[in-house]
Amino acid sequence: MEYTLLILLLPMLTFLLLGLFGMKLRPAIAGGIGTLSLALTTLLAYTTAGYYFSSPRIGGVLPKLLPINFEWLRFTDALHIDLGILLDPISVMMLVVITTVSLMVHIYSLGYMKGERGFQRYYAFLSLFTFSMLGLVVAPNIFQMYIFWELVGVSSYLLIGFYYTRPAAIAASKKAFIVTRFADLGFLLGILLLSYFTETFSFEALTSGNSAVFSAAAGVTFLGASVMSWALALIFIGGAGKSAMFPLHIWLPDAMEGPTPVSALIHAATMVVAGVFLVARLFPLYVLAAPEVLVGIGYVGAFTSLYAAIVACVQTDIKRVLAFSTISQIGFMMVALGVSGIGGHEGLGYMASMFHLFTHAMFKALLFLGAGAIIHTIGSNEMSRMGGLRKYMPYTHITFLVACLAIAGIPPLSGFFSKDEILAATFAFAPQMGVFMSFTAGLTAFYMFRLYYNIFWGIPAKFEHTPHEAPKTMIIPLMILALITLFAGFIPFGHFVSSNGQPYTIHLDRTVAICSVAIALIAISIATFFYKSSCDIPDRLVNMYPRLHRAACHRFYIDEFYLFITKRIIFRCISHPIAWFDRHVIDGTLNGIASMTQRFSYAIRGFQSGQIQQYAFVFLLGTLLIVLLMVLI
């Protein structure tokens, strides 16, 4: 299995090649190199997956493989940072997801980004991102994961700010970087705490289910919580930042300033689920050492999913709707992890979360790429500029509809199966939680179809030039993703990925399934009624609850709250006084010393007269002083 190293090396070498010599290549060649190299990587990833999932099971469990692992930095005999590749069910699953979506995006971008300035740079950054993300998922220890975690953050920053001449893109890239970096501070602190008490970075040791690993932490508490709870909560903060959990979600809607294929790759399918992956990776540790943190993660996920779903209902920018929908869906995955236990039916949530991660990556990438095709031809993100597009863009229309049905949870599309498992898991945890999440699922169906009808039906807008279907390079990825979305639900996912590694056969909970489908259908009907053709009910509703509507439009003022905290409180009350102190007191003191030195230098000028008699006198005086000094001591 040593060839798995190539999965990492190929994108990295492509990045170096395109990054260093890209400007000397013609754009088409640079794009071709990037896509071809990624196609190879994808092939390798599929081979790995095929080989891995068909490998013999030990006691019914797929083995964890370490094809490559070497010691990199040694701190103590026990504590050392290794670099390597870990293959286990979720990392292999992620390899498939990342390479698939990334390949689709690479192909799609050949058409979408055609003629853009910096085309080669774009492909270089895409390769860098793919490399980082792949490195993150195969990391065998938490420190390597952190290294790639940061690399992912950097490449995301570079891609959001790709249109660096647009101030909004620059601001968005900075915002994304600062917010996630802020959260990563929590991650780093968590890693330090964890490694200090367990004396290991290795996932293998941490998640073996052996509580002796963290016995050193037993009894150590801080502010009433055990130190393991602190460590794992801090690590979750890092995950919450990348996965845009409330209240660290503010960067994701703005990140839509990047090119749309980038949004599909990074901000829908791969990077934003890194937080979910992180929790899943450490899942046995959460269950054993800090079950209360896990429950907290569930609540954060539940609240985030509802909050984002409400906001998504009133957004008018189609990419923003998708962004909030992403936040909401990641909330679903977090909830599923939060309510899960280990083993058998208890571990349903874990399996469901990973399943939803997989299906969501496909249909959300499809939605974004479809939105990209629309934006490509319309030249705007605003819903009001669209409408009636189904006649002009049949392929985009069909594939977009498939994705909408999938996310709404209509059988037999993939989203139905994964979402249904999540709902079943929440009902098993607590009926209230189940009801809450079902309501959110209904909202999801509603806002997705609001989006769908506003784009493809509704009142046709006046177009500057007639919209046209996207070129083949963009349509083909849409088709492929739509096919996956149609059939992925039938994958026996529990057979490959489950909380304890034992095969788990998915069986539908009939009550939950019927209820959720009914809710989805009702929500879709309402959306159809409201938005398919002109209807004044939405406007009447807005007039009835003007304040609620305005608040939702402003995302419940979370951004404003952050601005208030930073600008009004931190900048004004802390930064300004410190800056003043630095400029006036510290600089003033130093300037004062400097001018004093100058003045003193001129004052001693007379000392050097040029007369040898005076020199001799000083000489003798000095000698006598020295003798006197020594005798006195």
Added chain:
Amino acid sequence: MGYSNFLLLKEELSLVAIIILLIVYDLFGSQKKQQYIHPVACVLFLLHTLLNFFPPEACEAFGGMYACSPMGSIVKTILNIGTLLILLQARNWVNSESVIIRRGEFYTILLCTLLGMYFMISANNFLLFFIGLEATSIPMAILSAYDKYKHQSAEAGAKFILSATFASGLSLYGISLIYGTVGTLYFADIPAGIDGSPLQIMAFGFFVVGLFFKISLVPFHQWTADVYEGAPTTATSYFSVISKGAAAFVLMSLLFKVFGNLIIEWQAIFYAVIIATITLANLSAIRQQNLKRFLAYSSISQAGYIMLGVISGSAAGMTSLVYYILVYMVSNLAAFGVIAIIEYRTGKIDIRDYNGLYTTNPRLSVVMMLALFSLAGIPPFAGFFSKFFIFAAAAQQGFYVLVFIALLNTIISLYYYLLVVKAMFIEKSETPVAPIRSDSYTRISLIACTIGILVLGLLSGIYEHIGLFSFGI
């Protein structure tokens, strides 16, 4: 006493041989052959340096008057390298119109001072030591007055000889008092007789200021600026590194070997003298316009730093002092080399004459900049490491306040060193120095200095090698 004793004086003998050869060559060589005296001198001296490169075993000769030691030999080698660099740089000047008729004597006189230093280093008896001291001083006065038709040079010579006589007189007085109280002049026997009586302390005080004068520590430094400014630049660079380095080492080994019993007393005066030296020299350097005066004050403050190695009284102090001398030598000689070539070609010597030097002479400017950076102690140049080691040696012995004051002073020194860099690189000038093509001798010397500045700090082996032969109290 067998004549085989002479064989132990290998270093001195080979130097004397060169001196005699050069005198003969100068006296009897034809007019045509005279023009080759510079390469001949350089080659002979290079041979001498190589011949004595590897330190010999420790030995004693002439009944204990003379002692050779590996450490002394290392210092002699360092002095040799420095003298060789200066010889290379001297070519322009010795062939200039007013000097050319006397050029043969220059080599003899220069090497005679070096011979004096050899004896100072190897002396094991105050008598031999004093002879070495005088053998160093008197030719140096001749060197500083070498441009005798120039008013300033003659004045420098006069000032030097008067001051030196004064200092030697005090020193000799001190030695006589030591002899009076201890009853011997042998270094090996004196420590047993040192009991710290006021008379002995006074004797020590008088003796030691003679060396303070040579190293130009405050308040015995006042001759320095005038002499450095007036003397020919070649002589100035010789004073500032070779003479100073030798005297600093000799002072340290005397204090360690002979006056170790008085460590409390001399550490106290060093404390005061170091602070006064560094601070006063730095403050004076700030307002200098003439580059030679500027470097005179800079070298005074560097002498203050060198004394940090002495005050520690430890083996680490000795290692770092010798290392400091080596690094200071290449840095200062690089600076003087640039100044000398510009002075001989254009007669310009003020800082403001260097405005815009980079536009016309980029290579000379870069060498000068590296030299100044190294003198200021900016990493990664050698000067940083030498300062670091010498500060560390003093700090090891608990002189934290002193090291702190010295550190503050490096900031001041950075300011005035950067003034020159600023003039060369940033200031604009209507009439910058015209482009200069230096002769190959100077170029070799400057390249060697630059390599030294760049690699001496990075080659840890040198410091460790010196450390093998160091000793403390």
